[in-house]
Amino acid sequence: MSAFDVSTHLEKVREEHAALEQRLADPDVYSQPDYKETAQRFSHLTDLVRVGEAWAKLFESIGEMEEMREMDEDLREELDEALEQDRPKLQALAAEFRRKLVPPDPNDAKNAIVEIRAGTGGDESSLFAADLFRMYTRYAEQKKWKIGLLDSHPTPLGGFKQLTFSVEGKGTYGELRYESGVHRVQRVPETESQGRIHTSTASVVVMPEAEDVEIEIDPNDLRIDVFRSSGPGGQSVNTTDSAVRITHIPTGIVVSCQDEKSQHKNKAQAMRVLRARLHDQMEQEKQAELSATRRSHIGSGDRSEKIRTYNFPQNRITDHRIGLTLYDLTGVHEGSMEELIDGLRAAAADEELPE
16 A cells, blocks of 8 residues: 555544544433444544554654665665665555454454365365364464364264364454355375375355344244264264254254253254354345445355365465465464465455445
């Protein structure tokens, strides 16, 4: 982003921030119906001003150093070193300011519910589903987030046909939301004797966790079945009917949870997932209506879209939506996802940013 762009936007942000600050100083504002939205907007602008002011200060400093560099040859080498450090910082602040110009989605601050399903490729796709779970788990560990396994269907070789887990922490949904879609892996399976590269897929769905107050569920709309949990190959995990399957009759959504030993806990977990799915369905309908003007590509929510390829022979990972290719597949699989996630969020912000 150019200096002119940041300066122009920053001036407008300062004006709006000052106006809202004056409005919030009026005691009567607390009784207004839009007080919550006004306070949230003020908080967002306060953060935006903070980043913008940091950019403006550094921009001015760089300008002064560039002037001094031309006037004083004795300081040129020292100033060149300082400029080499400060110019990337200026670009980073400009990029952060641009991202923050887009008002945050209220869902972004929520916890996430993630579902991974093996796709084409047989056993290899199940193993790939397990690899994706490991990748997200490692990333969550780095971010100090909490992972909770809600439901899983393991395979004898150590993969998963399907698994559902929660990710709890600050802004988890906002960071993981663009992981939804079909992930494709290209590698030589361990069971492949002739060294041929196979292509397999797994699908990921990321949903914001919904609160009880957001999604009201009529108990009469539910059919609840209990059954015995089972592990790989049908081996009995326990001898009681602790697993729970809940069917939401109006929508046909079916959720099952079996990883807890208690039927009561499995039911509670299943209700968490059901609320998230119903909330997600509502959001998808909204996105469909707004698709022409908002999140037209990056956040389209098209779960059938192949979004990313993991090529093991070349140690390459490519996100097809933003054309980003990294040659650090090993690092990404160990949780180093920052460059991918930052790129996706920046691209989404660019799409939503008004001209």
